[in-house]
Amino acid sequence: MPTTPPSSSAAATSGSSLGAAVLRKDVALVFSAVFLAALLGILTRPSAYLAAFWPANAVLLGLMVREARLARAHGWISAIAGYLAADFLTGGKPLPTLALTAANLCGVVAGVWLYARVVPGSRRLQRPLAILHLYCVTVVVALAAGLPGGLASAHFFGSSFSSGFVLWVSAEWVNALLVLPVVISAPTLPWRRWAAVARAELRQLEWERAAPLLALLAAQAAGMWVGGPGGVAFPVAALLWCALTYTVFTTALISFVSCTVQFAGAAAGFFDVPLEPVHAHSLVSIRLGIALLSLGPLAVAVSNASRAEALARLDRAVSHDHLTGVLARGAFLSHAGRLLNRLAGEGQGVAVLMLDVDHFKLVNDRHGHASGDAVLAGFAALATSALRPEDLVGRLGGEEFAAVLPRTSLDDAMHVADRLRARVAEEGFEVARGGTLHVTVSIGLVRVDDAAGMSIETLLARADEALYRAKAQGRNAVVRAVV
Template sequence: MAEQPRRPRQEFAAAAILFAVVFCASLFGILTRPLGFLAAFWPANALLLGLLVRFPRLQTAPGWGFAILGYLLADLLTGGSLLRTLWLTAANLGGVTVGVILFGMLGEEDRRLRRPLSVLFLFGISIGVGAAAALIGAPAAPIFFGKDLSAGAAFWFTTEITNAIIVLPVILTAPWPPRLPRLRRPHDIRDLAQRSAPVACLFLSLGLGAFVGGPGAVTFPAPALLWCALSYPLFTTVMLTLLVSIWHLIATSLGVFSTHVAQLDGSTSADRLAIMLLALGPLTAASINAARNDLLKRLEVLATYDALTGALARAAFLERAGRLFLDPVRAAPLAVLMLDIDRFKGINDTHGHAAGDRALAAVAGAVGRGLRDADLFGRMGGEEFAVILPRASGADAAMVAERLRAAVAAMEIPIDGAAPLVLTVSIGVARQSGEGPAQLDRLLGAADRALYEAKNTGRDRVVSVDG
C-alpha cells in the first residue's frame, strides 16, 4: 500500500516541534558562554541531527525552515548581530546537513547503535559533522571574537565532535514510542546492592574527581562507566554517559578541575577531546553488549520455536511440559493431545514441498488460535504436533480437540495453479486418570496410541483414552 501523503497541518506541527527543540537548546547553549565565545555545551546541532535521522519524515522544507528560524531567533534575542547570527547558523546547518547525508548511508541497526561497529561509524560521522561546521564557522573567530583562526577552528571542531558523541546516542537509542521502564523488584538486599553498585561507583568517582582536581580528573569515571555499560541496558548507559559528559564540559569551562577558567586555546580543545574519548569507551561497550544480547535473544527464539510453524520446538516443548508436570497443584487435571495431518505425504508429492510448508503453517495457526495462553503447543516432528491442556477435564479436552479438528477442516489453503487444499487432522487425547501425579511420558504415549487408533479407524476424528 502506498504511503499516504502528509497533510500540511501535520507537517506544520512537526516543524513546530523542531523549532521548539532548536530554539530551547540554542538558548541553553548560549547561557553556557562564560567567555563570550562558543558555548561550553551546544546541544542544538546534535539534537536537530538526531531527530532528523531518527524520524526522516521531519526532513521537509517546513522542518528545515523552522529549525533555521529557531537558531536565528535564539541568537538575535540574546544580543547577537544579524551578520554574526547568519554566519553561525550557516555553520550549524552545514554540520547537520553533512550528518544527515552520512547517516543516510547506514542501515537501521547501525543508526540505532546496535552493532559492534556502530559507535565507530558514529565517531566517523561526528568527525565529518565537526569538519563541516568548523570549515564554515571558524573564519568568524577573528572577525567577530578577535580570536586566532586556527584556535577557533580547533575549538569549533572539537566542540561539534564532543556534542555529537554525547548527545546523538540519546536520540538514536531512546525507546519510541516512549514508555516507562519496567523495574524489576530486587529479590533481596544483595540483589539491590549488585544492581545499584555501578551507578553508585560512578557518582563516587565524579565526586572524587572534583575533589582531587587536575587534568586527569576527567578520567576518574572511566572504570565506573564501563561497569555501567556491562550492567545496564544501552539507553541507560547512554543517559549516564550524557550526564557525566555534560558535567565535565561545564566543569572544565568553569575551571573546576584547574586553578583557572579554561580559555580558547589548545588546552580547551584537548579537554574536550578527552571528554569525547571518555564517552566513546562506555558507548562502544554498551553497543557491543546490546548486539550480544540481541543475538542471544534471536538464538533463544530459534532454539525455542519452530521457524516454520511458530509452535514450540520439540526440546522446548518437552522441557516446559516437564516443568508443568512437576506442579500438579497448579496444572492438574492434565490432558495431552497428539495431532497429525492426514495424508500429508500426498500433499508434498502432488503439490511440492512449498505447498506442504504452507499447509503446516496454516494448521499450526488454526490450532494456536484455538488454545489458551496457558496451554502448551509444540511441533514434535514432521506433520505431528502435541498440545498439553493444564486444568482441563476429560470432557474439556475432548471438546477442545473436536474444536481444533473442525477448525482445520474448515480451512481452504490456496495453491498456485490448483484448487485450494482442504486438510483434515486426526487427534488422540489422553486424559489424566486417578488422583496420582500424571507422568509426561505415560500421557504422551497414551495420546500417541489414541492418535494411531484415530488414523486406523478413518482419520479426521478424535479418539480419547485414559492415561
C-alpha cells in the first residue's frame, strides 16, 4: 500500500496551517471592517429613520474588489455577521435588521459582479477610464440596493416606496462615490507601517505641497461664510490643485474629508438648504451635488498618475538597456557625471569599475547569440544585486559594463570588486539550449579621494587601462589603476 513521504505530509500540513491562518485573517478583517463601519453609520441614524452616513457597504465592496478571495463564502458570511452584530448591539429588531442587511448586500453583490468584469487597472483607479467605470458601477450599486431598501423603508419606517427608494439610492450612491475610491486606491501596507509612513510624509511636507490643503481650507471657509447653495462649489479649484499635487489615494481621502465637511456645513445651515426627511428633494439634491464634486479631482488625479507612469516607462525605455535592464551608455554617463559633480561639492571620494565578460565572443560562437544574451542579462542582474542601491551600473556596449561606487574607500571597493568576480566565477547562467554556462569577468578599478576636477570619461579611461592589465594577467582578476 503506497504511503505519503514524511516530507510531503509535512508540506501538506504546513500548507493547510497557512491556509487556515489566511482564512482566519480574512474573516477577522471583513467582520471587523463591516462591524465598525456599520456601527459608525448607526450612530448617524436619526430616530426611527435610516442612517445619514453608511460607509459599511462601500468598505465591504472595496475590500472585495481589492482582494478577490474575500468575495467567497467565508467573506460573505463574515460580512453578514458584521452587519447583524452592529445592529443588534445597538438595539436593532430582528426583522428590520435582516431586511436592511439584505438590501445592503444586494448593492455589494452587484458591485462585486460588475468589477469582476472590468479591466484590472480600473479596479484600483489606475487608468483614466477608471472614473467612468466607478461612476457607472456606483449607480448600479445604488439602484440594486435601493429597490429592496425602498421596500424595507416603506414597511418598517412608514414612508412611501418612492420616497424610500429615492433617499436610499441617493444615500448609497453618495457613500459609494466618497468611500469606495479611498478603499480601493489605498496603498497595500501592513497596518503597523501606516503610522510610520504618515509621520514620514508629514516630515517631508514642504510649503509647496501644503499650499493646496491650505487653499482648500480657505475655500471651504469662504463658501460657508458666503452661504447659499453655490457655497458648496467654492472648494472645486482647490480640490483640482490637490489632485495635481498629491497621489490618487491622497486625493480620494482629501475629497472624502472635504465633502464630509460640506455635509456638516449643510446640516448646520450654512448653505440654506433644508435637510429634514420631509424635504426629500432638497436632501437628495445637496447630497448628490456635494458628492459629485469629488469626481472631478479624482479624474484629474488618475489622469495625472497615468501620465506620470507613462512618462516613467518611456524614460526607462530610453535610459535603460533593453537586454540587461541596467543603464544604457548615454544615461550612465549622464547620471555618473551629475553624481561626480555632487561628490565633488561634498569633497567625497569615488570608485569606478570597468567590467568585461571574459572570452564572450566564444560564448556567442559556440552556444549562439541567444545564450550570449542570457549570460549578459544574468551577469547584469548579479552585478546589480552585488552593489548598493546608490551605486550606478551601466552597459557601455557589448560585454562591457561599468559601475560607479560613491563614498567608497579603496579597500571596500577592492572587496566589492573581488567578491563580484568570485560570484560570477561560481555562478552558472542558464542558456537558451538548456543547461548552465560558466564564465568569468575581469575588472579594472580606479579610486580617487576627491572627485573635484574629475570627469567620468577620465575615470573610465583609467579603469579601462587597469582592465586591460587584468586581461593580460590571465583574466578573472581585479586590477587597480595607479592614480
